[in-house]
Amino acid sequence: MPDAIFAHPRLAPVYDTFEGHRDDLPAYVDIVDELGARHVLDVGCGTGSLAVRLADRGRTVTGVDPAEASLRIARAKDPAGRVTWLHGDATTLPALAADLAVMTGNVAQVFLTDDDWARTLRGIRAALRPGGHFVFETRRPEHRTWEDWAEDTDPVTVTVPGIGTVERRFEVTDVRLPFVSFRCAYRFLTDGAVVTSASTLRFRDRDEVTASLTEGGYRVLDVRDAPDRPGREFVFVAECGGR
Known part of the structure; x- marks a missing residue:
């Protein structure tokens, strides 16, 4: 069940104004370019700020979110329908053969149980092509x-x-x-x-996240700092293994 800020019909329309310019997103755009990803899956896309940016740069983008109120905002930003917007979560995704999946903001931390996190990792992996990448951030507990x-x-x-x-x-x-x-x-x-x-x-430490990715069939390639919040975030760059 998504939080009210994303799902309530009165709150979703105010989210973008309160969150401002999303200084965290340019780093993800750079990573998309770095990895040469043509098809990007935005998990927990919310009001579509990153998905629309990537579509503006010619990428094929699929955005998925469980909050229909947020997706209505996202679709309004994309009148030409360049992004494929899906109502659901990572466990409901079709096999997209995407090159890259991303989770921005607090998305990786909303999965409170080990089972929910593991099912999310499996769903994302199934939506990626073999050798595809998964990039996300999580706050450093320390x-x-x-x-x-x-x-x-x-x-x-x-x-x-x-x-x-x-x-x-x-x-x-x-x-x-x-x-x-x-x-x-x-x-x-x-x-x-x-x-x-x-x-x-949920605040997971670096070793816990790394172990969960390895168990979920990923290989961790890099753990980076977040340029907009140095010392506060881990940015994981993982590769999807073969099936």
């Missing part, structure tokens, strides 16, 4: 970013085109490692409505 989140409690107010002024308040609600939970409350100033979105992320 950085303890939730402590920064807990201190940053000031409300953020933005004006969303077509919607009006919206205020967001953020709160860390529980820390029981490897799980960290938080809640965002969005107040729509036009009518006073408040809609909340609760989330939980």
Whole structure:
């Protein structure tokens, strides 16, 4: 079940405005070029920011997400229908023979159980061609970013085109490692409505992620720093083994 920020019909349209310019995405565009990927699968594509960028660069792109409200936003960014948008998750994918699968943002951390993560890895592997690549990021547990989140409690107010002024308040609600939970409350100033979105992320360390990839039939080629958040993220670059 996707979090409300992605799935609620009032929250999905405000996501892009709050998230800004997505400074994390240029690194993924560069990796697509580096690997020479022609067909890219964007797992947890959300509102389609990366998928549309890649389509603009002539790539064949498939975006999959379990939140229909987010996919509606994504489709509106792609009026020509260049991207194939799929409602579902990695376990429902057809055999695409994609060159590269990516997961940006917090997507890799929303799989809270070992079984859900393993099934996701299998689904992605089945959607890739033999020798295809899988690239994703995950936050370094040792950085303890939730402590920064807990201190940053000031409300953020933005004006969303077509919607009006919206205020967001953020709160860390529980820390029981490897799980960290938080809640965002969005107040729509036009009518006073408040809609909340609760989330939980799992923080896996480098060895745990590497072991899960190896068990899932991947070979880890590289573990990089995230250029936009140095020292805070692992960026895994893995290759899909033969079947």
